Amino acid sequence: MIDFIRFDYDRSLNLGFQAYIVFGENSERNIKGYLIQAKDARDLREKLRKADGFVGVMSERVEVNRYAVMRKKVEAILDFPERKLDYSTLKLAKEKDVLIEFSLSTILNSGRNKRVRLLERLRKTLQVVKKLDTPFILTSGAREFYELRKRNQIYEVFSYLGADLARASYWAERLYRKFFDEKYIMDGVERI
Amino acid sequence: MISLPPSLREKKRHVAFELISEGKIEKEELSFSIWESILKLFGEFEGVDFKITEFYDNRGIITCNLKDLDKIKIALTMIESIEGKKVLPIILGVAGTIKSCKKKYMEVLKDADSANGV
Numbered sequence: 591m592i593d594f595i596r597f598d599y600d601r602s603l604n605l606g607f608q609a610y611i612v613f614g615e616n617s618e619r620n621i622k623g624y625l626i627q628a629k630d631a632r633d634l635r636e637k638l639r640k641a642d643g644f645v646g647v648m649s650e651r652v653e654v655n656r657y658a659v660m661r662k663k664v665e666a667i668l669d670f671p672e673r674k675l676d677y678s679t680l681k682l683a684k685e686k687d688v689l690i691e692f693s694l695s696t697i698l699n700s701g702r703n704k705r706v707r708l709l710e711r712l713r714k715t716l717q718v719v720k721k722l723d724t725p726f727i728l729t730s731g732a733r734e735f736y737e738l739r740k741r742n743q744i745y746e747v748f749s750y751l752g753a754d755l756a757r758a759s760y761w762a763e764r765l766y767r768k769f770f771d772e773k774y775i776m777d778g779v780e781r782i
Numbered sequence: 783m784i785s786l787p788p789s790l791r792e793k794k795r796h797v798a799f800e801l802i803s804e805g806k807i808e809k810e811e812l813s814f815s816i817w818e819s820i821l822k823l824f825g826e827f828e829g830v831d832f833k834i835t836e837f838y839d840n841r842g843i844i845t846c847n848l849k850d851l852d853k854i855k856i857a858l859t860m861i862e863s864i865e866g867k868k869v870l871p872i873i874l875g876v877a878g879t880i881k882s883c884k885k886k887y888m889e890v891l892k893d894a895d896s897a898n899g900v
Contacts, residue, residue, distance in 0.1 A: 603802070603872075698862055702822070736802075736868040743859040743873055750856055 594729040606741030631657045669693040684724045693731025793848040798874040798887035801840040804867040809837040815864045819857040
């Protein structure tokens with residue numbers, strides 16, 4: 591199981607994750623992700639040229655997220671309160687095998703009124719994700735130590751919002767195997 | 783109703799938890815924060831009744847009804863700070879009786895040491 595975080599965590603606590611991908615900061619102890627914040631498609635294209643490793647995209651605009659999903663280098667669409675996704679983006683994410691992140695810190699850091707809207711939007715998105723079987727990952731998205739949570743606790747919250755936990759575990763396990771299992775090539779294909 | 787036959791009584795669950803915080807947390811402060819979290823998340827109509835059975839050294843046990851277990855876990859998870867002190871709540875586990883809860887989750891932690899792998 592893998593968690594996406596936004597700071598370099600020293601792994602002093604066992605929170606049920608086998609590995610962490612750090613976005614937006616340098617990391618020696620964890621896997622370093624490449625964070626791209628894009629204003630428009632052109633900006634994204636330029637930033638993607640320099641990008642390498644595990645690329646995650648953050649954008650407020652639906653068009654940019656849709657464009658990001660279509661690019662080969664992009665591995666994940668990262669979560670933050672202003673992120674907007676539509677049906678076609680989620681459908682494309684399924685086709686292109688791009689992970690959609692749902693992070694607990696997004697819920698934790700949103701104010702009271704915003705949180706109601708965010709949760710409503712999240713419920714709808716999770717419903718579509720379930721229908722289309724889009725790859726998704728439930729993470730803490732922590733920006734500091736006190737925003738980290740145990741894996742079971744994160745899953746508990748998203749389960750209440752309608753996430754399919756069995757699929758969430760499957761996608762997280764698959765991502766872990768991509769990084770650490772030498773035998774793994776793709777689903778159904780393994781080195782013997 | 784004061785006393786109900788055992789078959790009609792609500793089933794209880796005991797949630798063992800630990801708080802990693804910037805400072806020491808008092809039982810009353812924690813209780814207030816959980817209430818606040820529950821009311822914020824579920825409102826008065828969907829609210830949950832609970833009791834902090836034990837709390838010492840930032841570790842404790844919350845007792846609640848079985849049907850409200852998920853809500854208690856979520857409310858605990860969503861606590862960010864208590865009286866301005868940042869908090870990382872960790873749910874250690876759930877048990878059916880206080881005795882087993884203490885035995886499984888609280889007593890093990892007493893001897894916890896990174897040297898013996900606990």
